Amino acid sequence: MNSWDEIRTAYHVARMGTVSGAADALGVHHATVIRHIDALEQRLGAKLFQRHARGYTATEAGEDLLRVAQTTDDQFSQLTNRIKGRGAEVAGELVVTSVESMGPQLVPVLAEFQAQHPQLSIRYLTGSRLLRLEYGEAHVAIRAGNPPDQPDNVVQPFFRMKFAMYAAKSYGRRHGFPERKEDLRKHRFVAFDETGARAPFSRWLRDHVPAENVVFVSGDSRVLENAVYAGAGIGFLPVYGAVQRDDLVRVIDPDDSWTVPVWLVTHVDLHRSAKVQALLSHLKAQIKRWDVE
Amino acid sequence: MNSWDEIRTAYHVARMGTVSGAADALGVHHATVIRHIDALEQRLGAKLFQRHARGYTATEAGEDLLRVAQTTDDQFSQLTNRIKGRGAEVAGELVVTSVESMGPQLVPVLAEFQAQHPQLSIRYLTGSRLLRLEYGEAHVAIRAGNPPDQPDNVVQPFFRMKFAMYAAKSYGRRHGFPERKEDLRKHRFVAFDETGARAPFSRWLRDHVPAENVVFVSGDSRVLENAVYAGAGIGFLPVYGAVQRDDLVRVIDPDDSWTVPVWLVTHVDLHRSAKVQALLSHLKAQIKRWDVE
DNA sequence: CAGCGAGTGTTCGATTTTGCACAGGGTGCG
DNA sequence: CGCACCCTGTGCAAAATCGAACACTCGCTG
Numbered sequence: 001m002n003s004w005d006e007i008r009t010a011y012h013v014a015r016m017g018t019v020s021g022a023a024d025a026l027g028v029h030h031a032t033v034i035r036h037i038d039a040l041e042q043r044l045g046a047k048l049f050q051r052h053a054r055g056y057t058a059t060e061a062g063e064d065l066l067r068v069a070q071t072t073d074d075q076f077s078q079l080t081n082r083i084k085g086r087g088a089e090v091a092g093e094l095v096v097t098s099v100e101s102m103g104p105q106l107v108p109v110l111a112e113f114q115a116q117h118p119q120l121s122i123r124y125l126t127g128s129r130l131l132r133l134e135y136g137e138a139h140v141a142i143r144a145g146n147p148p149d150q151p152d153n154v155v156q157p158f159f160r161m162k163f164a165m166y167a168a169k170s171y172g173r174r175h176g177f178p179e180r181k182e183d184l185r186k187h188r189f190v191a192f193d194e195t196g197a198r199a200p201f202s203r204w205l206r207d208h209v210p211a212e213n214v215v216f217v218s219g220d221s222r223v224l225e226n227a228v229y230a231g232a233g234i235g236f237l238p239v240y241g242a243v244q245r246d247d248l249v250r251v252i253d254p255d256d257s258w259t260v261p262v263w264l265v266t267h268v269d270l271h272r273s274a275k276v277q278a279l280l281s282h283l284k285a286q287i288k289r290w291d292v293e
Numbered sequence: 294m295n296s297w298d299e300i301r302t303a304y305h306v307a308r309m310g311t312v313s314g315a316a317d318a319l320g321v322h323h324a325t326v327i328r329h330i331d332a333l334e335q336r337l338g339a340k341l342f343q344r345h346a347r348g349y350t351a352t353e354a355g356e357d358l359l360r361v362a363q364t365t366d367d368q369f370s371q372l373t374n375r376i377k378g379r380g381a382e383v384a385g386e387l388v389v390t391s392v393e394s395m396g397p398q399l400v401p402v403l404a405e406f407q408a409q410h411p412q413l414s415i416r417y418l419t420g421s422r423l424l425r426l427e428y429g430e431a432h433v434a435i436r437a438g439n440p441p442d443q444p445d446n447v448v449q450p451f452f453r454m455k456f457a458m459y460a461a462k463s464y465g466r467r468h469g470f471p472e473r474k475e476d477l478r479k480h481r482f483v484a485f486d487e488t489g490a491r492a493p494f495s496r497w498l499r500d501h502v503p504a505e506n507v508v509f510v511s512g513d514s515r516v517l518e519n520a521v522y523a524g525a526g527i528g529f530l531p532v533y534g535a536v537q538r539d540d541l542v543r544v545i546d547p548d549d550s551w552t553v554p555v556w557l558v559t560h561v562d563l564h565r566s567a568k569v570q571a572l573l574s575h576l577k578a579q580i581k582r583w584d585v586e
Numbered sequence: 587c588a589g590c591g592a593g594t595g596t597t598c599g600a601t602t603t604t605g606c607a608c609a610g611g612g613t614g615c616g
Numbered sequence: 617c618g619c620a621c622c623c624t625g626t627g628c629a630a631a632a633t634c635g636a637a638c639a640c641t642c643g644c645t646g
Contacts, residue, residue, distance in 0.1 A: 004297035050429035053612040057429040083354040136343040269340040346642040
């Protein structure tokens, strides 16, 4: 069945009982209404209305159409109300994604945000696969490293994640802690499996430590964290997470060159919605939590 | 909400996932689809789809629309199936109207017809007010007297209703029965309250019987019938109904000049439908029942 | 890495749709 | 009984819509 507009026209004729009344209600000329009805009846091969001097009265088929189109009209107006109101309220679903290493920092913040908006359901997706905003897979993405440069995305700086070099106390009991820069050559390290050396501190490591001293390598940041905790070696950890553990010792203080910028990324189509804006402002309010030395 | 066609377009885009696919399904150019979506989104003030190089993926609002429009599509196709199939089968409602005096003859015939078509529901309307076919108030009308001459109505002769003059036996016991034409002047009569004398036999009565002998007058034919039954006077009754009562005596045999033609009238728009045709042929098959002397 | 296919988006001319003016007819009221 | 009003119906011009062609982007494959 094609041409839903003609059904809508017939619906108003059946409701009003006259072509002119329907034309007024639809905001079109009555000639248009007549043509729509004629076309629709011809396609259906049945008369929808009895024409007479006082107007159009619906036949059985016309009354059947009236009933169906009535509910359709109701459903469509409800739909438009939902869609129009959707942007205004913080409700529905909100999909957030980030690299998995940020989970421990993000989860409590997201939980707090959800508590402030009970109508909202949050999906926090982490994974090796980068969820793509332009396919609608996520509403807000938190990305680290170089500023993302997708044309349809709106990118804003979130905060700067400071890294320092840590070792577990258990490591110090076995190997001691390096006290001077030269001591580093005699220690063992854990590091990212990034031969491309994207993170700034992995380049630093390559420059200051012989490759054979890197004894534990993984692509998963949480694995590296746990390797440091277990005393497998010295490694870079985000300051925010490390200060909360008393089994760690800071070997080298944070350096500006190690800092990784973190970005808030949204698709341009969703950036204006109240839902996304509320989350963004909530996230930015939490920056100071993570701005520790 | 106006422009249901744009909703239909958006529905197909959400279903297909691409503009081109929706354009194929709709049989229009893909530029048209893009314009529809743009217009709809602008009116709604919300994005329905995320645009990317591989197609369009529905946002929350778009998926909401998909669900609503899906059911709408189903209901519309069911509706068109019903309407297209309606003419072919004898089902639904069938409104028949006639002058009320024909009820006793018509009701058993209509009941039999209904029994042959269980899907059909018959409304047999009688009333002083003439139901108008061109307003869709009835599908089939049974009219007596002069041939109806409405332009949009298709009229065909049904049968010729014979009248004769009857009196109740109780009347005969009190006043005797007229045996010769001259005796009529001494008897009492019941007659229609038609000063215009539409029925042919009421003109006959005026010519052969003094006005003061007409002692019972009514505009309701059933009242007149009962007046004859009660012995109030001699009166014209249809032969078909009178022969079934053994308390009546025929005073004068039917005369051709008293015969009233009866017509089957349908509106031209409904005349072709199987439902109406079935009733018409069924009615015509019953003529012989009423063709009694 | 270059070519190819699929898909989006935009512009311009053609076609369809729409609106306007007017004619015709029925109904009701004074 | 006539008149005024409301409704339907129809040609014609204007406007909005649609379709064809082209440019561009992305992802896949040999």
